Amino acid sequence: MKNLANNVGVSTIGIATFFLTVVVVVLIEHFTTFNIFTLSFFIVFPAGALICGAAAASGYYFGALWLHRRPTILIFVQILLVAAIAQFAIYYGEYRLLDLGDGRMASDVVSFKDYLDVYLSSTHLRVGRGALDTGAVGNFGRVLAFTQFLGFIVGGIFVFVMLRVYPVCEQCARYLxxxxxxxxxxxxxxxxxxxxxxxxxxxxxxxxxxxxxxxxxxxxxxxxxxxxxxxxxxxxxxxxxxxxxxxxxxxxxxxxxxxxxxxxxxxxxxxxxxxxxxxxxx
Structure with a gap:
């Protein structure tokens, strides 16, 4: 019974940091127009997505340490799901908050699927020290979105690996x-x-x-x-x-x-x- 309660506790903390990460990223984008998870180096290295994926899954790390739950396949699957869903949750949050400027919200005019299609194809890249705008990237926006998706996943995997290598007591298997x-x-x-x-x-x-x-x-x-x-x-x-x-x-x-x-x-x-x-x- 205690193990079940601890597993539920770890999952609850993990889901909480998932929602917190999504809310923070969406609000930063809403008020500053800067989207953290789109930050990248050399165009295709998704640094921002790595950070956001790790942040979204961080609750499983801290929850497991706090409740002394060793990483299991169940925790690993949850981490992957949270990291993967985070990107689309952020897209959806931005979609819901997008004001078209004439008293209408984007969600009142287009479906989320259509919004996402337009959003990805109209993505702009800024390169170089002067942040030169290359203009809309068209279909390449989907490639960038996929690399960001992989970044979220890798960020989640990083959290799981850090939990796996954390020092454990040899006698009672609790975290030191x-x-x-x-x-x-x-x-x-x-x-x-x-x-x-x-x-x-x-x-x-x-x-x-x-x-x-x-x-x-x-x-x-x-x-x-x-x-x-x-x-x-x-x-x-x-x-x-x-x-x-x-x-x-x-x-x-x-x-x-x-x-x-x-x-x-x-x-x-x-x-x-x-x-x-x-x-x-x-």
Missing amino acids: RILAKKTQLFSKQEDFTRFYDTVFEVPVDGPDFVTLMKWQQEKDEKAVRGTIQSETTLRGCPHCKTQRISQEIKVWGEKEFRDVPQLTRHLRIPDGIDLTSAFKTV
């Missing part, structure tokens, strides 16, 4: 909550090597671990090419209190830190040890 984070920078390779090779070798509930986690380079030192960043995250299960440490390593390139996935590692904390206070002291 973030308890604390610690970011450390190393300008010298030898300092990082000493830290990386030692920090998980000492007892995590001892003073040496706290000392290593406290290490930090001088505050006035800025990240330069080759600077190494260690981000250590402590997660815990709200049910059985199991804790796990995840450590991700990044290296500063020309303009930003880049992941070094082969150095990412995880450590399960022995039962009965709580590192929350230890992380807070660092």
